[in-house]
Amino acid sequence: MKRRFILFFTISLFISGSAFENKVLTLKGSDTMVILVQKWTEVYPDKSVQFQVTGGGSGTGIASLINGTTDICSSSRPMKSAEASQMKQKYGKPPIEIRVARDGLSVYVHKSNMIKALTIKQLGDIFTGKIKNWKEVGGPNHKIILYSRENNSGTYEFFKEHVLMNKDFDPSAQHMPGTSAVVGAIAMDEWGIGYGGAAYTKGVNEVKVSLQKDSIAYLPTEENILNGKYPISRFLYFYLRERPMNEIKQFIDWVISNEGQKVVLDVGYFPTKKL
């Protein structure tokens, strides 16, 4: 009985001891970036570091960073000043922002939709409900069905600020829990229009977007985003509590390097600089 107890005790010591060898990094935040972050953590060459990756929305990630439940927060929108002041109050210094990729917000329509290009103003009017019928933008005579992201999403806030010019969405806009849900819904709905991150385009068509009525409309390709021609583009960020050290610094250096940015291209987003 006593011998069995000693054996059990020593084995449990070994097991618990080995758990301390690997550092576990948590990354929480943007649903837009979650596949990108997962790919990064899979491909990262230093296998002694373990990662925990979760989505939940940019807002959730920032809230976790403030609460201290995550090491790195991924966000598809810049941090608001109210959130940054909360961090300064709690930790004594403002958070650190690192730009890790670029993203274009694509506008999706069904594969059978004939509309090829829209201006920012038309998009704004469609999503606020001013334009209700496809025939007003050159399509067939049918009601437009809107798909949007939930309001905890960085994608939602960015779209609202830059395309809707801070006006409210039409109340009939359906809010889907994630860009892949938006794409899935539009793939089924021939009268639908929606928006999301550029990496999710399986099964739907992207619409070219132009700044004004007479300017050229661009698709969200790498070239158009890097040289700023595609109007709806944004940075994707990592936020940290303090300057990166040790494992976090090595991870972030690798993410910014050419290898890490190649992964960005594979996933469907765009690198911060030309490779």
Next chain:
Amino acid sequence: MHSTSKLYKKSKFRLSEMIIEWTIRLTASFSVIVIFLIFIFIFRESGGLIFGTAKELKPKKSTSEKTTDKPEEKVKPEIYNPETGEIAKVKENKKQDISKSSESKSESIWKNIFSDTWQPVGKKPKYGIQPLLIGTFKVTLVSLLFATPLSILAAIYCAFFAKAWIRDIIKPTVEVLAGFPSVVLGFFCLVTVVQGVYNTTQFLQPLCTHIADFISWVIPFSNEWIHSVLTISDFHYSSVVGGIGLGLAVIPIIFTISEDALSSVPKSYREASLALGATESETAFKVMLPAALPGVVAAVLLGIGRAFGETMIALMATGNAALFSWNIFHPVRTLAATIGSETGEVQWGSLHYNILFFLGILLFLVSFIINALTELFVKRYLSKKFQGA
């Protein structure tokens, strides 16, 4: 009573007995204590709204507001360039100086809450809960219409008409349905049910328009309203889809409890009814079901309580659009789904946060009222009516 307490005092005092008694007492009252604590927690977190102490609700003095804003620094995150390891100086973005707080909230917050638009994220946040309440009501109604007949008829079949071996298969299978995670049901609705419902409704669309025309011809002055409520729209996600998903989640609850209630009706009722010449189905519907009615009504009320609070299915299958509409073929946004999707983002302690907890209070109140109804109405009134005083 007095003699038994005297007996208690007579028995010898044992410390171990007292410890065991107190442990059991504490663990049993644990659940009651937790309910109270949750209630107090929710009230406290929505205190900013209820007691008017939220930052956004404090009355603003216009001149002093400007002077206190200037020395307060706008904190911005520091941009770190990993290649060089230095912190870049952040440019002040002049566009963002137009802050939200400069707009005066002159109208009362309660007027805002009882309005009919829900857009909590934006320059002028709108917290109208009417579309949420209507959405929750519609989805619960559809789920009950779908689930109640199915489960009660299944319970009657299982209790009276099924052979013993069929009953042994059906009962555990329906209980497996109870064990389905609601995320799985929501996902199933999102992918499969949506298409089926859409094809069916598009097929039925002309029929519904004719019915709406007929009803509006019969009832004068109701043309527009009837058409807005009865016509099938082109939305894929609607309260019908969400209602079917919720119904699937609610069926096991109603089935299990009604089946237990029906089986526990004394066999003598059934034998007497059959002896008097009634057929099997007459016995089941006119004698046994009324006798088991308290249990069946309790089951339905429990089902309502479950449907009201179900989050994941509503979040995935209903389209989450805060529309003020009585048409069940429009997308809806339920209270629970709103709390589920917005709590992640909201700033802790802000007015939006308090309002989300207020929605939690509403949900809590509804389930509380339903449970109280079950206790009072079912146990007292129905038992007396159908089982004799």
